[in-house]
Amino acid sequence: MNTQTLSPTAPHSDPALEPETGAPPVDPDADSVIEVRDLTKSYGDRSVIRNLDLCVRRGEIFGILGPNGAGKTTTVETIQGLRHADSGHVRVLDLDPVRDRQRLRSQVGSQLQSSSLPERLRVGEALRTFARLAGDVVDWREALETWGLTHLRRSAFGGLSGGEKQRLFIALALINNPQVVFLDELTQGLDPAARRETWALIRQVRDRGATVVLVSHYMDEVEQLADRAAVLHEGRITVCDTPANLVARADGDVRTRFTLPPGQQHSRLESLPGVLTVSREGTRTEVVGDRTTPVRVAAELARLGILPEDLTVVRPTLEDVFVQLTSGEVAA
Numbered sequence: 001m002n003t004q005t006l007s008p009t010a011p012h013s014d015p016a017l018e019p020e021t022g023a024p025p026v027d028p029d030a031d032s033v034i035e036v037r038d039l040t041k042s043y044g045d046r047s048v049i050r051n052l053d054l055c056v057r058r059g060e061i062f063g064i065l066g067p068n069g070a071g072k073t074t075t076v077e078t079i080q081g082l083r084h085a086d087s088g089h090v091r092v093l094d095l096d097p098v099r100d101r102q103r104l105r106s107q108v109g110s111q112l113q114s115s116s117l118p119e120r121l122r123v124g125e126a127l128r129t130f131a132r133l134a135g136d137v138v139d140w141r142e143a144l145e146t147w148g149l150t151h152l153r154r155s156a157f158g159g160l161s162g163g164e165k166q167r168l169f170i171a172l173a174l175i176n177n178p179q180v181v182f183l184d185e186l187t188q189g190l191d192p193a194a195r196r197e198t199w200a201l202i203r204q205v206r207d208r209g210a211t212v213v214l215v216s217h218y219m220d221e222v223e224q225l226a227d228r229a230a231v232l233h234e235g236r237i238t239v240c241d242t243p244a245n246l247v248a249r250a251d252g253d254v255r256t257r258f259t260l261p262p263g264q265q266h267s268r269l270e271s272l273p274g275v276l277t278v279s280r281e282g283t284r285t286e287v288v289g290d291r292t293t294p295v296r297v298a299a300e301l302a303r304l305g306i307l308p309e310d311l312t313v314v315r316p317t318l319e320d321v322f323v324q325l326t327s328g329e330v331a332a
Ligand SMILES: Nc1ncnc2c1ncn2[C@@H]1O[C@H](COP(=O)(O)OP(=O)(O)OP(=O)(O)O)[C@@H](O)[C@H]1O
Pocket: 001, 002, 043, 048, 066, 067, 068, 069, 070, 071, 072, 073, 074, 075
């Protein structure tokens, strides 16, 4: 964890990447806005990032998941030139995060983990100041309006709720109208309603044309928001894919549950392909099997003229695959 005070120059205030080490060229991907190849980073003799490769495409919400201490913050801060890499190749918008930091500064926005502002700073002052420092490419009053902060214009930062602070951080991260935005654990500590509201804002950021890199501990958040997600474990990306494809890797049976209307019977479910078990408790039936079983069960019930209104399917979730991946149960 690192705590830092937000400043418009923060992502570039400690230029640090070592000169390139002659790493092989990154795979050409016409759509990529971030390319990382063979990144390594140690703190003292402790290796934290190990030969990490990553590619983020233009216009996507890219989720980075990983257990505590996996190296997520180190990775995103190194990509922004905030931390020293020991070796590796990093490009953001085809620029070097250190050498080209002045040019990148106007194109990258960031809300870093545990960002904070002076308690007494007013919302309007914060936006106006950051907008001016970013060259007034965005009208700060419009930003107030866009991010639903107009009524809080005279409120002090210290008096804002968690959700209001995050709303302000998003507005500040976008005050330079960036092409790429880094959001690190943006919804941590928010109640469910404020989290969902923040999700809508993140989608809005993407819909306005920015690429979003989202570091999160919440599986449901990544499943809901991310176009693609990477799981970082022990300093390496173990998998990188769409949430749906990641879930498809999960080991685990699918459960199909329904209630039979009075007087109706089914008998052949056990013999359907992929079905492992069928259990009945009163009028409730649960069929356990592979991914194809829900459709087969529904088709068989429909054939019998049985249309249970409460048919539900319980599938493995991203959380299941995350636990399996980070405990070594699923091959990357
Ligand atoms: N400045 C530092 N000096 C020494 N060790 C550090 C430093 N920053 C991070 N670390 C260590 O490096 C490892 C990775 O930290 P990092 O903050 O990148 O992980 P993370 O995946 O973001 O963790 P979390 O989910 O808990 O925020 C951790 O073991 C952490 O203690």
